[in-house]
Amino acid sequence: MEIDILNELLSESVAKLFNPRAVYNFKKPNPVYDNYQKNSNNTSSSSISSMQSDQPKFEQPQQKLSNPPTIEQWVSVMGPQKLQESLNKSNIDLNKLTKRDLEMMSMDQLQNEKKRVKNELKFYDANFQSIFNRFPLRNEKEPMRPLYIYYKKLKQQIDKITQNPGIQIPAYKQSTNNTQGDIQKRIEDLKKTRAELREKLNNFQNEFTTTHNRRIRFHKDIAPVEKEYKLYKEIKNEIQKLENILLKK
Structure with a gap:
């Protein structure tokens, strides 16, 4: 019972570290943590049942786990899934991204994109912490390497413009609806x-x-x-x- 309460409080504390309304919706599914809660020992405490009943109904994970994942399982399976979720949510296709795409961005666009990516990286850390009660080590962040590389490129482009502002192409958002x-x-x-x-x-x-x-x-x-x-x-x-x-x- 104490472990369940501690995990619930930790999850809420992590959620408060960020701005869920502006950046993340913490009502999005965390399949591993949700499954762990479902498969833990049933408790008779009405207060805990009430707390769990207030939680959003998450989507069922594709593969149910009777126990929380090991570090190896997280790095090899859950981590890559979190990366893909972040890319999909941010509408980022790293395979098509080029250096010219970054050079075409205005400073405001670069700053906003950098902030979005940074928040996704923080969200990964928060998910990891909710399972293992600590933040991930460097090797445990390996699944998010592509996003870290993208973040670094954004930062480098911002630094480049800051150090040598010069003349930039005026910002323009291309769309099929352009008149x-x-x-x-x-x-x-x-x-x-x-x-x-x-x-x-x-x-x-x-x-x-x-x-x-x-x-x-x-x-x-x-x-x-x-x-x-x-x-x-x-x-x-x-x-x-x-x-x-x-x-x-």
């Missing part, structure tokens, strides 16, 4: 950014010619503005794509 006006506004924003980049590149070229008494010829010559040069080409290509879309509408 002709939306696309035209996007083109106008891109052309404005392209003009700023062109001016910066022209100024660099003039300064280089004056300083070195020759035109730019080698890749190393454009090293100080390589990022802007690549961005200029990306914007130029995107403008062309959007203009082609307008022609088809």
Whole structure:
């Protein structure tokens, strides 16, 4: 009886560590913990029965466990399931994610995505703690490695922008429901950014010619503005794509 009460209190305490309304709905199923509660010794205490009756009805796990999982079972079975749940809930497809996807995000988008991913990682720790009464060690977090790598990339991109703000592509959320006006506004924003980049590149070229008494010829010559040069080409290509879309509408 004391163990059941302790587990129930621990579960509630962990839930309060976060903001369940803004980030997680702790009424989502925790199959392992729920199954453990179902298969523990029946108690006659009416207070405990009342507490359990107030709990949400979780979905039945695919495979019922008569006992809580071992660490090995968690790492090999339950952990990967938690990873997939987090990816599905966050609508993240790590297989299709590219470096350019991160570079196209605005600072606000990067910050929000980083926060979402961090909360998923915390949620994994909370689930582990609710079963084993402690937070996972490094090797016990291994199932979430793909999400940790994604989190690190987001952080690196944020640091990169912070250290070298430069000029970024204006934020734009692509959708099949974009109207002709939306696309035209996007083109106008891109052309404005392209003009700023062109001016910066022209100024660099003039300064280089004056300083070195020759035109730019080698890749190393454009090293100080390589990022802007690549961005200029990306914007130029995107403008062309959007203009082609307008022609088809």
